[in-house]
Amino acid sequence: MSASRRSGTTDELGPDEPEPDGSDLLAALLDGMDAALCAFDADGVVTHWNREAERILGWTAAEAVGRRGFAGWAVRTADAEEVEGRLLSAMEAPGRQVNEFALLTKEGGRVLVRTQSAAVRGPDGKPAGVYCAFSEVHAQIDLERSIALSEALFADASWGVVLVDADLRPAVVNAHAARALGMGRTAVLGRPLGELLSQGVEELESALTHVLAEGAPPAPAEMWVSVRSAEGEKRRCWRSGFVRLASPLTEEPVPLGVGWLFQDVTEARQTEQEAALLRFRANQLHRAARAAAECEDPGEAATVHLDFSLAGFADHALIDRVAGGPVADGEGPVRLVRAVATPAGAPGPSLLTGKAGLPVRYAEGHPALQCVERAGSVRAGSAESTPERTREWALARQWPADSVHALCAVLRSRGRTLGVVTFLRGAGRSRFERADAMYAEDVAARIAMALDLEGLVERP
Numbered sequence: 001m002s003a004s005r006r007s008g009t010t011d012e013l014g015p016d017e018p019e020p021d022g023s024d025l026l027a028a029l030l031d032g033m034d035a036a037l038c039a040f041d042a043d044g045v046v047t048h049w050n051r052e053a054e055r056i057l058g059w060t061a062a063e064a065v066g067r068r069g070f071a072g073w074a075v076r077t078a079d080a081e082e083v084e085g086r087l088l089s090a091m092e093a094p095g096r097q098v099n100e101f102a103l104l105t106k107e108g109g110r111v112l113v114r115t116q117s118a119a120v121r122g123p124d125g126k127p128a129g130v131y132c133a134f135s136e137v138h139a140q141i142d143l144e145r146s147i148a149l150s151e152a153l154f155a156d157a158s159w160g161v162v163l164v165d166a167d168l169r170p171a172v173v174n175a176h177a178a179r180a181l182g183m184g185r186t187a188v189l190g191r192p193l194g195e196l197l198s199q200g201v202e203e204l205e206s207a208l209t210h211v212l213a214e215g216a217p218p219a220p221a222e223m224w225v226s227v228r229s230a231e232g233e234k235r236r237c238w239r240s241g242f243v244r245l246a247s248p249l250t251e252e253p254v255p256l257g258v259g260w261l262f263q264d265v266t267e268a269r270q271t272e273q274e275a276a277l278l279r280f281r282a283n284q285l286h287r288a289a290r291a292a293a294e295c296e297d298p299g300e301a302a303t304v305h306l307d308f309s310l311a312g313f314a315d316h317a318l319i320d321r322v323a324g325g326p327v328a329d330g331e332g333p334v335r336l337v338r339a340v341a342t343p344a345g346a347p348g349p350s351l352l353t354g355k356a357g358l359p360v361r362y363a364e365g366h367p368a369l370q371c372v373e374r375a376g377s378v379r380a381g382s383a384e385s386t387p388e389r390t391r392e393w394a395l396a397r398q399w400p401a402d403s404v405h406a407l408c409a410v411l412r413s414r415g416r417t418l419g420v421v422t423f424l425r426g427a428g429r430s431r432f433e434r435a436d437a438m439y440a441e442d443v444a445a446r447i448a449m450a451l452d453l454e455g456l457v458e459r460p
Helices: 008-013 020-031 051-057 077-091 138-153 175-181 201-214 266-292 298-310 367-374 387-396 434-451
Strands: 036-041 046-049 097-104 110-121 127-136 160-164 170-173 197-199 221-227 234-246 255-264 316-322 336-341 378-381 403-413 416-426
Touching (some): 036 051, 051 127, 077 097, 110 138, 127 138, 160 175, 170 175, 175 255, 197 201, 201 221, 201 234, 201 255, 234 266, 266 298, 266 434, 298 316, 298 336, 298 416, 298 434, 316 434, 336 367, 336 416, 367 378, 367 416, 387 403, 403 434, 416 434
Antiparallel strands (some): 036 127, 097 110, 110 127, 160 170, 197 221, 221 234, 234 255, 316 336, 316 416, 378 403
């Protein structure tokens, strides 16, 4: 019998006098099972050993049956006492006992197995031995780890995790991703990405499509997106990684979608951009100061400062000086004369204008006049909805027709107001922010120093 030994011990585990056909049937049943099976009598001697046990450990039934315990062959000697005690303890315990430990193969390798042991009763109802079913648990542990990892990612992860199906729609999202998208976890499911993001959708969908077709990219990608929310659009930078998902149940990989993992790095990137911008602007001011120092004409020096400050900052710039010369605070209304302007409609350096001394016809409440009255910077922008209305808005303020955003900074030197410098941005550019106003005030201070020299403005 390939799976058991015919002996008195075997008789205790089965019928008193089993017929040959019954023994052969029992052996066939044991050998045909997917689980590895073995049995021990009350003294711990192996009485049964099926083919699956032989496949897992390499020991044949002839080599295993009749051995006492696993010591010295299927278990390390140091572990034998503990393993034997845990297996045979099932004779005194009700039901089945589950254990995990390492067994040795015939070649000397170690196999982690999970066992289920239960007592075998003799004719008198007393424990006569133990049967033990065991199987390799590497696959089981891998599955459990995968499930645990999935649950952790979708519950406790500190980065966003989104499973996107083959139609590029979210199928599963974790709590972090739902918060980043400004919606509940169920509200996100099945919605087109264009309903979740107002900008950056094309780049994200292109990346997802590439992963579905070609596989994951070699490195994470940083994407700037605008998230739709109840408070309005929020500009965010997400460091994203992608993995292609395929079914493990088919011979040929069937795409299930893409796993998209992202982390919000907006603050870090904004800090880097701001630092780079500050370095660039400081360098421009330094270059402007060196170039202006070579100018004999103060007006030319002012235009040099203006031209260097425009790089990456604004599309147009104007300098309006106070008619009649500098004024002290509280001297009443002032009139402004255009002194310097960038060419309208064509690139080029700033030009000196206003030689006739005619005041610019600024309406009451004009940003440049407000700037003089407040002795501080003033920001303005067009709220018109059409290009034609925006053009009318700009021309009404004596600015180039393509102007959309304006920033006026007062020119002051030695406690007196010399004029106003106005920076203008066109359509497609962002509005001026507080950091821009600080830079404009720095530029204005340098221009004021140049204009306060003899020869351009009239001294009292």
